[in-house]
Amino acid sequence: ETGVTQSPTHLIKTRGQQVTLRCSSQSGHNTVSWYQQALGQGPQFIFQYYREEENGRGNFPPRFSGLQFPNYSSELNVNALELDDSALYLCASSLYYMSGLGNTGELFFGEGSRLTVL
Amino acid sequence: AQKITQTQPGMFVQEKEAVTLDCTYDTSDQSYGLFWYKQPSSGEMIFLIYQGSYDEQNATEGRYSLNFQKARKSANLVISASQLGDSAMYFCAMRGLTGGGNKLTFGTGTQLKVEL
Numbered sequence: 001e002t003g004v005t006q007s008p009t010h011l012i013k014t015r016g017q018q019v020t021l022r023c024s025s026q027s028g029h030n031t032v033s034w035y036q037q038a039l040g041q042g043p044q045f046i047f048q049y050y051r052e053e054e055n056g057r058g059n060f061p062p063r064f065s066g067l068q069f070p071n072y073s074s075e076l077n078v079n080a081l082e083l084d085d086s087a088l089y090l091c092a093s094s095l096y097y098m099s100g101l102g103n104t105g106e107l108f109f110g111e112g113s114r115l116t117v118l
Numbered sequence: 119a120q121k122i123t124q125t126q127p128g129m130f131v132q133e134k135e136a137v138t139l140d141c142t143y144d145t146s147d148q149s150y151g152l153f154w155y156k157q158p159s160s161g162e163m164i165f166l167i168y169q170g171s172y173d174e175q176n177a178t179e180g181r182y183s184l185n186f187q188k189a190r191k192s193a194n195l196v197i198s199a200s201q202l203g204d205s206a207m208y209f210c211a212m213r214g215l216t217g218g219g220n221k222l223t224f225g226t227g228t229q230l231k232v233e234l
Binding site for chain 2: 031033035040041042043044045048056058088090092094096106107108109110111112114
């Protein structure tokens with residue numbers, strides 16, 4: 001087990017609704033990132049949070065937003081849900097990586113939240 | 119921009135045999151890291167092995183080894199002595215090391231099936 005927990009594990013929403021997904025990071029990790037994995041695809045980077053601020057974003061619209069709390073837990077919020085938002089959402093915790101710091105920045109993933117939008 | 123290509127959608131291997139999963143990458147970064155993750159049907163991404171672009175030796179972790187050929191931009195995963203529990207989806211991923219952070223770019227994955 002990685003020590004990264006996500007909730008809820010499964011949920012169903014209808015188009016236009018809003019959803020909040022939660023992630024509890026592994027103890028000692030200061031960085032959290034979120035990924036979207038559509039069926040049959042590899043995960044796609046949504047964004048990353050470090051020290052409670054967004055620190056890198058993939059090609060996702062502003063209706064995807066997030067928060068990181070002082071205890072390094074995190075939320076992913078998606079507004080105005082669309083059918084294409086149906087996917088597995090993965091949270092990953094890690095130590096912040098920069099070349100020379102001496103860590104590989106390995107990401108530890110949770111089991112994901114599977115969102116279905118009808 | 120970074121790109122990972124995994125050309126094998128599915129692979130079969132017999133138990134106790136070795137198998138190689140292919141991965142090629144493209145990046146303009148001089149310094150980068152390559153990862154392999156295993157994803158069973160439960161959905162969790164399990165870290166297997168890491169290779170830094172400046173590492174002189176190929177990475178090994180137990181039954182997993184990474185065949186890193188920098189000039190060819192390939193980072194193939196070799197699983198020795200396959201076990202039934204190795205049946206899963208396998209993803210190759212890259213992290214660019216300029217600018218910091220932990221964004222990974224993933225390939226489309228290879229579904230491995232281990233048979234008796």
